[in-house]
Amino acid sequence: MKTRDLAYVALFAAIVAVLGLVPAIQVGPVPITAQTLGVMLAGSVLGARRGFLALLLFLVLVAVGLPLLASGSGGLSVFVGPSAGYLYSWPIGAFVVGLITELTWTRYNLAWALLANVVGGILVVYAIGIPFVAVYADAVTLRQSFTGSFVFLPGDAVKAVIASLVAVQVRRAYPVIERPRRAAAVR
Amino acid sequence: MTLALYVPVASPVHRAPAGVKLLALIAVSVVVFAVPTLPVVGGVLVAVLLTGLGIARLPAALLGRQVRAVVWWLLALAVVTGVVGGVASAALVVLRLLTLVLAAAVVTATTRVTELVAVVEWLCSPLRVVGVRPARIGLLIAMTLRFIPLVAERAERIRDAQAARGGAVRGIRAWTTTAVPLLVQVLQMAHTTAEALDARGADDDAPPARPPGRGRR
Numbered sequence: 374m375k376t377r378d379l380a381y382v383a384l385f386a387a388i389v390a391v392l393g394l395v396p397a398i399q400v401g402p403v404p405i406t407a408q409t410l411g412v413m414l415a416g417s418v419l420g421a422r423r424g425f426l427a428l429l430l431f432l433v434l435v436a437v438g439l440p441l442l443a444s445g446s447g448g449l450s451v452f453v454g455p456s457a458g459y460l461y462s463w464p465i466g467a468f469v470v471g472l473i474t475e476l477t478w479t480r481y482n483l484a485w486a487l488l489a490n491v492v493g494g495i496l497v498v499y500a501i502g503i504p505f506v507a508v509y510a511d512a513v514t515l516r517q518s519f520t521g522s523f524v525f526l527p528g529d530a531v532k533a534v535i536a537s538l539v540a541v542q543v544r545r546a547y548p549v550i551e552r553p554r555r556a557a558a559v560r
Numbered sequence: 561m562t563l564a565l566y567v568p569v570a571s572p573v574h575r576a577p578a579g580v581k582l583l584a585l586i587a588v589s590v591v592v593f594a595v596p597t598l599p600v601v602g603g604v605l606v607a608v609l610l611t612g613l614g615i616a617r618l619p620a621a622l623l624g625r626q627v628r629a630v631v632w633w634l635l636a637l638a639v640v641t642g643v644v645g646g647v648a649s650a651a652l653v654v655l656r657l658l659t660l661v662l663a664a665a666v667v668t669a670t671t672r673v674t675e676l677v678a679v680v681e682w683l684c685s686p687l688r689v690v691g692v693r694p695a696r697i698g699l700l701i702a703m704t705l706r707f708i709p710l711v712a713e714r715a716e717r718i719r720d721a722q723a724a725r726g727g728a729v730r731g732i733r734a735w736t737t738t739a740v741p742l743l744v745q746v747l748q749m750a751h752t753t754a755e756a757l758d759a760r761g762a763d764d765d766a767p768p769a770r771p772p773g774r775g776r777r
Binding site: 376381384386391418431434436437438446447448449451454546547 | 565566585589626629630633637640641653657660661662663664665667668669671673676677680696697699700701703704705707708710711712715732735736739740743744746747748749750751753754755757758762
């Protein structure tokens with residue numbers, strides 16, 4: 374990895390932290406935060422590998438005790454609670470967003486961007502976060518956990534639209550992901 | 561902004577190596593799930609509280625804040641479990657969550673960020689085989705902590721500039737008109753930072769040769 378890649382990874386970890394400053398809306402146990410917007414943007418702008426590392430780095434910073442999550446929380450406690458699955462899903466979500474973005478890079482447009490952000494930023498996050506709650510709390514069934522997560526859907530849909538609009542414009546102004554052919558030549 | 565959750569006190573818990581405390585935390589989480597009986601989980605909870613409040617002398621308010629962060633979960637879990645499995649299993653689920661959250665909070669409050677970073681670097685050392693340099697993690701963390709205030713400040717400035725020109729202040733439009741210039745600016749900034757680091761010998765492809773006998777520290 375080049376120093377430039379490290380700087381981009383650090384930058385997006387910082388961006389996710391800054392998005393945590395946007396006030397979160399507390400609905401029941403899990404807060405609606407702007408930070409999943411960071412998951413989508415990291416994948417959309419940096420691609421799979423760097424997006425994954427950016428979110429992993431962010432979680433490491435939270436784990437070592439910096440209060441970077443939206444509610445001002447941090448430390449190891451958040452990784453053992455019932456909603457920890459959502460946190461663990463972030464790097465994977467960013468990876469999937471990045472993967473779809475890279476695969477469609479040459480013909481990338483708003484539609485592809487929306488697909489990438491909905492699949493990676495919403496579906497993957499739910500697919501990990503929802504069963505985690507059910508496994509954690511024996512009595513909570515998968516169905517209950519699934520229904521409970523519907524309150525997040527409108528917010529997440531808005532975030533996917535914002536991330537996609539932004540990603541398309543940033544690609545035009547400052548493309549970070551390289552064309553597949555050139556990337557292959559560099560490696 | 562760089563306010564950590566560490567609480568400095570001179571106690572044996574604070575002095576214990578970070579690795580030992582993390583192992584203890586893992587042991588606690590294994591026990592409360594492997595032996596789900598009220599006396600065992602309750603006993604572990606008492607032990608955690610004795611360690612945190614008694615030996616490490618952490619302020620009770622700090623642990624209280626951590627509990628408040630999960631109070632909604634506690635209520636929801638208690639209600640759902642109580643309806644399905646009765647009072648005993650509801651108590652078990654609540655005690656288990658409390659134990660885990662408090663144990664993790666005690667580790668976080670008694671261990672410096674730098675010590676935990678050292679553990680992370682140590683954990684990453686096997687990755688040397690696949691070409692990861694653990695020392696890079698320190699660089700990554702330092703860069704992130706520097707970027708956080710920079711990104712926040714630039715976001716503020718761009719928002720002000722848009723507002724001064726009569727741009728949208730809230731809604732989807734405000735987000736995109738702020739985020740696009742912000743991302744372009746900070747990506748350039750990150751690029752410049754990387755160039756500056758490379759100029760000082762941080763390049764991955766050319767590890768700096770250290771003169772013999774003058775290693776770091």
